[in-house]
Amino acid sequence: MGKDILRSELLQSLNTLSNDEIQSLSFSLTNQIIKFIKMHPELIEQIGAGYLPLKAEIAPVYQVLLHAVPLTIAYPISKDSGMGFAIPDGMPRGGIWLQPPFIEVTPDWLFIPGVGFGLDGRRLGRGKGFYDRYLKNSEMMKIGIAWSGQLNEVLPVESHDCHMDFIITENFCWDVKQQVKF
Numbered sequence: 001m002g003k004d005i006l007r008s009e010l011l012q013s014l015n016t017l018s019n020d021e022i023q024s025l026s027f028s029l030t031n032q033i034i035k036f037i038k039m040h041p042e043l044i045e046q047i048g049a050g051y052l053p054l055k056a057e058i059a060p061v062y063q064v065l066l067h068a069v070p071l072t073i074a075y076p077i078s079k080d081s082g083m084g085f086a087i088p089d090g091m092p093r094g095g096i097w098l099q100p101p102f103i104e105v106t107p108d109w110l111f112i113p114g115v116g117f118g119l120d121g122r123r124l125g126r127g128k129g130f131y132d133r134y135l136k137n138s139e140m141m142k143i144g145i146a147w148s149g150q151l152n153e154v155l156p157v158e159s160h161d162c163h164m165d166f167i168i169t170e171n172f173c174w175d176v177k178q179q180v181k182f
């Protein structure tokens, strides 16, 4: 199946989730993320990147997350050449892109949204290739964030597609390299 067909099928199933369901999934996801960070405490010392969720998108509940673990989180900013990341001065404001004032940074690790993920680390995004271009030749730790309904065994990828090191869902954390759930 081609990327575009699978993308629209996965987006359709995402759109069947109600706002309440997305909120409840996001809280469960946040608990999984807290467990993940406690197992990778080195991430606390580093700069992380999150994302500002679209309407039908599971996402970390940042207030709960930051209350449990003192992370430094940057958010996507729009740049002529693609995307960048920046730390807001105060609460993050904006739609997909963080609005100023902010300070641009280079994150060490990223929470990455997607439309679909494979347990081999494959990712299908929304079709603009922003993360693929930003992460080209980078060594940053890539943590895919998904509802378990977005996991797919057969996911078409192209050579430019970035691969995840970990995937976190509302039910479990997944180590792509070790192929183990925790």
Ligand code: ADP
Pocket (backbone or CB within 6 Å): 003, 123, 124, 125, 126, 127, 128, 129, 130, 131, 132, 133, 136, 158, 160, 161
């Ligand atoms: P997504 O990752 O959002 O699902 P795609 O992987 O389909 O989207 O990529 C979207 C577009 O971005 C494609 O046309 C692709 O050629 C382009 N693209 C992705 N990575 C790069 C790159 N490293 N350099 C240039 N163009 C890229």
Ligand code: MG
Pocket (backbone or CB within 6 Å): 123, 124, 125, 129, 132, 160, 161, 162
């Ligand atoms: Mg891609």
